Amino acid sequence: MKDETLLLDPRDHKILSVSRALGYVFAFMLIITIAVAMIPNQFFIVSTRAVINAPVQMIASPIYGRVDRIFLQVGQVVKLGDVMATVSNPNQDQTSLTGLRLEKLDLAEKLNNTRSVVQERADQLQKVKSQIADVKNGVISELSAIIENARYNVQTYEARLNEQNALLQRQLVLLKKKLVSEASIEPQRQKRNAAQFELDSARGELRRNEIVLSLVERDIYTGGTVAANLLTLEMQRTKLAGEIAEDRIEINQMTERKRQVENLIAREEGRLGKTGAAEVVAERHGQIVSVDASFGDFVMQGQPVAKSLDCNEAFAAAVYRSRDVTSLEIGMPAMVNFRSLGVKRDAHIYKIVRYFNSGPENRYYAKFPQAEGHEVYVLVKIDEPSGEDGAPAHQGNDKFFGCHVGEDVIVSLGETIVSRIARYSKLAMDRLASPGTMLSASALFDKATSPRSAAAEPAIP
CATH class of the missing domain: 2.40.50.100 (RNA polymerase II/Efflux pump adaptor protein, barrel-sandwich hybrid domain)
Known part of the structure; x- marks a missing residue:
């Protein structure tokens, strides 16, 4: 057989080698296709309570x-x-100019007062967060000690059960030799059963404490005085965060109004006496x-x-349950489905707002969807479509009047595993390629291991 192979023409050898290579490539591509097909590729959170909005x-x-x-x-x-x-x-006359100057002074005073209140609340919020961390660490330490003691008890009861089993086996051997009666074995069997019951109770207590520790580490509090205290602190933190977010919105509004008043004052001063x-x-x-x-x-x-x-400031505001968005990150891909057009557009998350105050009437073109206390607003920016050369093709404001503001849409959040790997790889390559990150290996490692900021912190739309 080997001799026949050696007698083949060299061109036949080449054809055989190419056929084998193509077969290996085909098998490899088939394996990759099956693996990719098995990866879930659907968006995992969908909200039908969403609307396209923009500030007016x-x-x-x-x-x-x-x-x-x-x-x-x-x-x-x-x-x-x-x-x-x-x-x-x-x-x-100068009546309007005087009114504008008085309004400017009033706005300046309100801005200073509001900024002071925000700073005080921010300090108080930091103290509450520190208290929550201290109490949680104390609870975890206490539970760890209890679990350690429970494990020791389990070991003790296991040793006691082994001892009772050995005594019972000894009695059974004596019974077979007819050295003892059946009635004399029953007390030893009861002792063995009691030791088994104590061991099961100790194991159950150990398991219960391990579950409680796991819940506390995930900020889930099931009951007890400590849990009630932690829940109270969490409510204080939530309330303070909401108040700070509302105050910052008010500061932005007053700052914008102050700028407008200053422009009006300058215009009035230049206009009076001329026309x-x-x-x-x-x-x-x-x-x-x-x-x-x-x-x-x-x-x-x-x-x-x-x-x-301004259509460049348009966004989609969608309502989700708080627990559904804990794993989301700012910048995560999304998809917006325009019901009336039957068109889907790629988007990305740019804010997650737990507390929202729409401010003065007509601040936004459309009303935000109604949200309950356990729900949050996820604000999504629609990505610009790519042109033929790969560059973003900016969509003019007059192509679709009002950029669909006020229209109900469906917003889907999430991304496939493949796209997530590609996004993280691109971010890593951009970071390594940027001149600002051409540092030593230790500095790059420090940046890579720095803690990620929470995505679900209250934000200002």
């Missing part, structure tokens, strides 16, 4: 007066500095979603003439 910007009149001209219509795209309307008031008219100017890029004034209307100072929104 007010285009307000700087003075009290009559609308002389207006250049606005719904769907119009405006840019920063565009003149939207003209308001005139021949009898304009009795003022221009209504767009303060940022956006798209008009409503026009609230028309030619000839009288408007108050600060009254909205129109409302606009």
Whole structure:
């Protein structure tokens, strides 16, 4: 047989080698395909209570007066500095300027007070977190000691059971030799049974304490005085975190209003003594979603003439149960399904908000879905579609009016194992390739092993 193989033509050898190589490649690809097919590839958390939303910007009149001209219509795209309307008031005096200055002083005082309150609450929150950590460590230490003692008891009862079994076996041997009676064996059997019962009770107590320790390590408290204290501290921490989040939202609102008032003051100071008219100017890029004034209307100072929104700030707000999002991370992929269009768009998580205050009326274009106390808001940013060359193809604001704000959608969170491995690999390669991370091996190891920040901390939308 070997001689016949050696007599083959060299070209036949090559064909045989190529056939074997192709067979190995095919088998290898088949194994990979089966392995990938067995990996779950579905999103694991889905919410049907979700809506596309975006913050609304007010285009307000700087003075009290009559609308002389207006250049606005719904769907119009405006840019920063565009003149939207003209308001005139021949009898304009410094009353509005004085009111603006008083409002600025009032806002400055409120900002200082609110920042002080936030700092106090943040300090108190840190103390509560320290107390929770100390109490939890104490409980874990106590349970560890109890478990150690329970293990010692189990060993003791096992030794006692072995002793009673040996005595019982001895009595049974004597019974076979008819040296003792059947009635004399029963007390020894009862002692053996009692030792077995004590051993089972000790093992049950050990198992119960191990379960309690496992629950405490996962922040699950089943009962008892210590558990009640920990739950009380957790409620304090939750309440303080919610109050701090609301205060920060209020600070952002007051800061934005203060900036607007300062702009109005500068505009009033430059306008007074020259003309009795003022221009209504767009303060940022956006798209008009409503026009609230028309030619000839009288408007108050600060009254909205129109409302606009920026599609770049649009997001999907979905409601999930708190326990379902504990393992989620900021930046995790998601998918948004537009029901009316039947279109699915890739997205990513950018905030997880436990407590949310929508602020003043009309702050957002649409109302947020109703959430219960045990639920949270997951805010999702929709990724820009890729162009033909792989670069992001920016979708203009006027392609779809209002970028679907107010539309109910379905949001799915999660990613496949393959995509997660690819994402982590890409992040690792980017970190290694960036000039800022070209450090020593020890410094790189320190960065890689630093604790990850919690994803479900209260955030500000």
